[in-house]
Amino acid sequence: MTSHGAPRPRTPVPQPSGASEIFQVLRDGRPRTRAELAQITGLARSTVAARVDILMGLGLVSPIGGAASTGGRPPSLFALNPSARVVIGADLGATHAVVILTDLAGEELARERQDISIADGPDAVLGWLVSAIGRLLRSAARGARDLAAIGIGLPGPVEHDTGRPINPPIMPGWDRFDVPGLVQASFDVPVLVDNDVNIMALGEQSSNWPDVGDLMFIKVATGIGAGIISGGVLQRGAQGTAGDLGHVRVAAGGEAPCRCGNTGCLEAVASGPALAAALGGPARPGLTGSQDVIDLVRSGDATALQAIRQAGRDIGDVVAMCVNLVNPSVVVIGGSLAQAGEHLLAGIREVVYTRSLPLATEHLRIVPSVSGQSAGVAGAAVLAISHVLSPEAIDAASASAGE
Known part of the structure; x- marks a missing residue:
């Protein structure tokens, strides 16, 4: 308010042009004519033409030739210009x-x-x-x-x-x-920052599961976490900590100390360092992390194979709860320990398919990461x-x- 009680004049705010509505249709890269855009959006052709002109002015959309003509000049096609x-x-x-x-x-x-x-x-x-x-x-x-x-x-x-x-x-x-x-x-x-497992979920979905709107990416490495995509949207939670599975208490955890200060966490028994510590000792000095565990598994070491299978079961306990809670259609297992392949996956599947609701697992797929180290x-x-x-x-x- 001014000193006389009258409201201060407001600075005019630029009004949206509505061009985004047209652009979201063209984002898939498929060329379309103005007439097709009008039919899809329900907008008048004159409105579509004006908004296409705006997008072309921004360089985001470009003409790419003509569609088949039914007589007269062939209509122009427009599509996303990815190199803009x-x-x-x-x-x-x-x-x-x-x-x-x-x-x-x-x-x-x-x-x-x-x-x-x-x-x-x-x-x-x-x-x-x-x-x-x-x-x-x-x-x-x-x-x-x-x-x-x-x-x-x-x-x-x-x-x-x-x-x-x-x-x-x-x-x-x-x-x-x-x-x-x-x-x-x-x-x-703009600089956008997120944790590693969330970006791995985005990378895995966009590269390999573009039509799946409900996906969980479980990273099993030094820590254990999940990136949760529900309804096509990455779920971060109120403070960005959604998916922190490593610090959920599990039955097999007992009183095992965790770096978070609690005991019995999933990470304390099923992460790379935890498995390395369990498999180490006088007979195997120098085991410290995931790669050491993977090397033992690949060598066919029976104790390591049993340990990685049990780690899968422990992870499966928590994943089963998540499946009941958020009902994904795909659970992707990634991170360095995922290199153990079917040994880890078998343990996870064994528990998830037993402990989750039948309806939740009817079409559920639990699969290894395809993108691997490129997912992030x-x-x-x-x-x-x-x-x-x-x-x-x-x-x-x-x-x-x-x-």
Whole structure:
């Protein structure tokens, strides 16, 4: 209110053009005519034409020739122009990083991989990432102005709204660090940050299960977590901690201490380090993690085979509860321990199909990850693309272009 009690004049807010409605139809890459777009959306042809012009002005849609003519000039076809902009997907792991540059259809244009230590801290790791982004842009002959967004996956809990890691156990110096702020100092674009298992779920779904709207991705490695896609939407929960399966108490856990401070957690008995500790001892010194366990399994070691099968059963206890709760149609098992293959999967399936409701498992598939180590970086790119091509972003861009 002003000093005289009259309301202050408001700054005019650009009104959405409605172009996003047309664009969401064209996002699948299939060419369509203005008449087809009008029929699909129920909009007048003049309205469709105006909105297509806006999208063409933004470079997001382009004409690609003509459709078959029924007499007279053939109608023009329009489709997504995937090369209009590019995005970055970055998967920053505990000991390595993978970064890719893709177009708006997710087609990979350039890639870089580097051994890193996440424990070196955000300045060192993100400094390398910023340099890598510059190298990828140059290698693809694209400029910084072509970059539309950056998606980043981190190996720890992330407050998705701010992009800040929260008490990450293997990331000293990262707690509440402003990850987007540091990256945006070099590239002034939206920076989306999420935990590694969420981006793996996005990558696995987009690459291998695009028609599945209810999917769980279970990562079994140093920790155990789930990325949950329900109704086609990634479910993060109120604070971004949805899917933290590793710290659910299980019957086999007993009083086994967990790094979270509690006892009897799934992670304390079924993670890579837990299995390595259980299999180690004087006869097998030096076992520390998932790869050591996998090597024993592949060698046919009977004790290791029994341990990995039991780990699958313990994981299955928690997955069965999730199946009853969220009713996915596909459960994908990934992470380093998934390299144990059918030995781990058999234990999970044994319990899930026994303990879950018959209706929930009638069409349920429990399968190994197809994307493997590429799931995370692909999902980080999906995170960025989804933001750039969202209805809100399209309407904001079209409104700004019309100012």
